[in-house]
Amino acid sequence: DAGITQSPRHKVTETGTPVTLRCHQTENHRYMYWYRQDPGHGLRLIHYSYGVKDTDKGEVSDGYSVSRSKTEDFLLTLESATSSQTSVYFCAISESWSGQNRNTIYFGEGSWLTVV
Amino acid sequence: AQSVTQLDSHVSVSEGTPVLLRCNYSSSYSPSLFWYVQHPNKGLQLLLKYTSAATLVKGINGFEAEFKKSETSFHLTKPSAHMSDAAEYFCVVSEANYGGSQGNLIFGKGTKLSVKP
Known part of the structure; x- marks a missing residue:
């Protein structure tokens, strides 16, 4: 299994409060991603990073921000x-685009977030 | 633009019978295609991937998938279902030459596989 740790794994928070989810990898992979999973939607990309301090928006980035100050943390x-952000959040990582593992993305175990 | 359609939201089979999970895709470039499996309250595990080598791809746990460009399909099969195969399966496409969001995967909405004893 890829060395990906998400924290917290479960959180309940109130509307209007700030929340930070952490993803830590031990694989030294360049690319890191945040997805959210909702019933009927599969997984949708929120933000991704292609290096330290290099990030970009995904499909559903509104209301979210990201930071990557070290290779291992996103x-x-x-x-x-907001209540619409109640979801399961998955961190993912991938190597560079060369080599046999090109395009393969590995996922963490998920963080369950409930906004009440 | 990329898109993925999983043709069945639920599939139910009996243990020991074949499994077929259907996936059609749309892609402007040469795609990479994946199947991931998700067991309840778990992350996604890679089952297999197609990246323009052999069109018949073998994966873990006895699963395989065939890339058919003429039909734009990438159906997942297994000859004999096991109880432990009960999970949700996602078909995923990534355009290898897409110059925008590198590594962006487009997920199908998932197929829940139930296996009856």
Whole structure:
């Protein structure tokens, strides 16, 4: 299994509060991603990073920000949580695009977030 | 633009019978295609991937998938279902030459596989 740790794994928070989810990898992979999973939608990309301090928006980035100050850590922040952000959040990593593992993305175990 | 359609939201089979999970894709470039499996309250595990080598791809746990460009399909099969196969399965496409969001995967909405004793 890829060395990906997400924290916290479960969190309940109130509407309007800030929340930060952390993803830590031990694989030294360049690319890191945050996805959210909702019933009927599969997984949708929130933000991704292609290097330290290099990030970009995904399909559903509104209301989220990210930071990557070290190769191994990728943080997802909900500045002011809303009930629509209740979801399961998955961190993922991948190597560079060369080699046999090109394009393979490995997922963490998920963080369950409930906004009440 | 990329898209993925999983044709069945639920599939139910009996243990020991074949499994077929259907997936169609749309892609402007040469795609990479994946199947991931997700067991309840777990992350996603890679079952297999197609990256323009052999069109018949073998994966873990006895699963395989065949890339058919003419039909734009990438169906997942297994000759004999096991109780432990009960899970949700996601078909995923990534355009290898897509110059925008590198590594962005487009997920199908998932197929829940139930296996009856």
